[in-house]
Amino acid sequence: MKWLRQTIAVMLLNLLTVPSRLGSSAVAIIGIAGVVVVFVSVLSISAGFAGAMIGAGSPGRALVMREGSDTEMTSGIDGTEATVIKEAPGIRHEGSTALVSAELYVIVDVPKKSSPDSPANVPLRGIEPPGFQTREEMSLIEGRMFRFGTNEVIVGRAANSQFVGLNVGDTVVSGQNRWQVVGIFEADGGVAETEIWCDVHTLQGVYRRVNSFSVVIARLDTMNSFETFSQWLMTNPQVHVTVRRENEYYRSQSETMTRLIDTLGFGIATLMGIGAVFGAILTMYTAVASRTREIATLRALGFNTASVLLSVLAESLVLGGIGGLIGGTAAYLAFNGYQTSTMNFQTFSQVAFAFRVTPKLLMTGLFYALSMGLIGGLLPAIRAARLPISSALREL
């Protein structure tokens, strides 16, 4: 008990005198906060991107693409194949309509609001009438649904906010084609919100892809219908296709990008972390040096070495914790929900998403901050504990 009391007494002494060493403590705090800001904000990009991509896919829907195709962009399915696919078992019916839609996925140039001079590749998806019901998460938030057989389009919420001239009433001029925006839709924050939707037959005409589709999307009867559905298609000699659950498709689409960003974020944060540990070591050495006399006095009075050691560690842990809290808060305030868009390299098309500072990221950031503080305090703590009493008292 005596040992514990000693330790607490020295810790308090250390912590209460931190304000008097504000300058050098600030170096450690700001250093650690900087690492946490960079770490959390870079990883919030990949969390946001992955969120938009994965959130888009439902395990209750299946994507049918040409055999060997990895993306809707390079897949091609002709009209006869599409007709066969629609007859597959396992597709949900609502009344007399089968919830399945043969779609054409192309790209149209629309300028980004952030750089109006250069065009961005915005996905333009032609759907069949059941296409909207096939996706239960879709809903119109402004205007109305487009009429089939016309050149009317509806625009995803994210596309509407990221790109120029996609409001209800606007006309999108693309080459010699004109598209009339009549509505805005949302889709639970998924990638579909970056897309523009129109009638697939109109689109086939405009892009000279007569009776040709990219993909057939089907709502499954139940989660377990996938096996029936895909087995039937795989064994049917009339079609050569690959079938994937929609959520799996989008997950594989997001992998390259999230892996790149995560590697980048971890790499930079690790290097910065090493630097911040050096900064913390410097700070703690200064803290120990400025208290040489006090520490020596305590030791002479009979305080044990462990309490001195722990007190230094506690101080640097506290500095690390403060840095972590500041950094995490700053990253959260500055970046959480920040809207942006990037290019999905698999389809060369734009994906809008928001940075996501998740609680998990914040906890990881705080954990890193505490580790940096702890590692930074280690050497100075050992030095303080091993201070030779007599010479230390003589110093200064």
Added chain:
Amino acid sequence: MKFLPLIWMNVWRRKIRTTFTLLSLFIAFLLFGIVMTIRAAFGLGVDIAGLDRLVLINKVTLLLPLPISYQRQIQQTPGVKIASHQTWFNGAYQKPSNVLTTMAVEPAPFLETYPEFVLPAAQAAAWLADRQGAIVGKDLAKRYGWKIGDRIPLMSQIWRAKEPWEFNIVGIYDGGKSVDKTQFFFRYDYLDENRANALKGLVGWYVVKIDDPLHALELGRTFDAMFANSGAETKTTTEKGFIEGFAKQVGDIGSIMIAIASTVLFMFGLVAASTMVQSVRERTNELAVLKTVGFTDRRILALVLSESLFITLVAGGLGLAVAWIIVQAGDPTGGLLPVFTLPPRDVVTGVALMLLMGLLAGVMPAMGAMRLRIADALRRN
């Protein structure tokens, strides 16, 4: 010069402190170098893109083709040196997801348009002679261990999905640091012959080399007017503008990288500054003594500043040097960032930042030291 030993002694007055300050600044500039390299890599080689090359794409989107018949019309326009075209092949090697940068081109105009692609004359001749011939970048050849004479099958979902396309590697091109050496070029006539009839006679985009970059804007307008109201209208930009536009689509990676670099430099600049403040504070007495023996104010200022400059330049210089060595090893992502090099411009910026940091870190304590009043300083202790 004769004060060098004095500066040296002062720098190493507290070994631990100096060592860790040097180490953190080393890390700071190492990071600066790497972050700037990443920034340049995402710029997709904009810096080397030619201003004397124009790119004509389909006005609707880059992904829609243009007719081959445009080539003659472009070539006949006054001010045009070479009208060449490229077509995205989307060739996948070994597995469908492993898509390489593969392009169908016409060998002669292509090589003439891109003099920065270095290909031995014999290999260029072999390419002209072999319809199935392809040339690949040095880095790509190295990645898969390809040699001249190898036969390589690629799958293409766009042009003929059912069976693979076979190519003979007839050449391996090289080029400067900022040339993307991971690309695969093969002959357009081979593509055109073997794709579906409906697709014949279509090219991806045109790259036009012009006589004088000053006429770029004017020529661009001419081309776009030439094909206006046709089935495939065009949009012409300089190659530089085209690549910049493409890079912008990825997002503003440049700004993110600069933000990270600034955070890093600010963080570690504080470390340097705090070290200098402490170091001068401890030495108040000595500085007063120096003044007493006749050191001028200016000389004291210079002494303290050279000390902080010494620290930032040595540590920063080493950091940048190590960053450069790491970058030499090439793209760590295995193909995502083909142009991976530390631009000389950023090295210069880095050195300038070291000087600035050294001055900023040293200036306050140095001014304080300069203004020391001898009597006060000596009395203080």
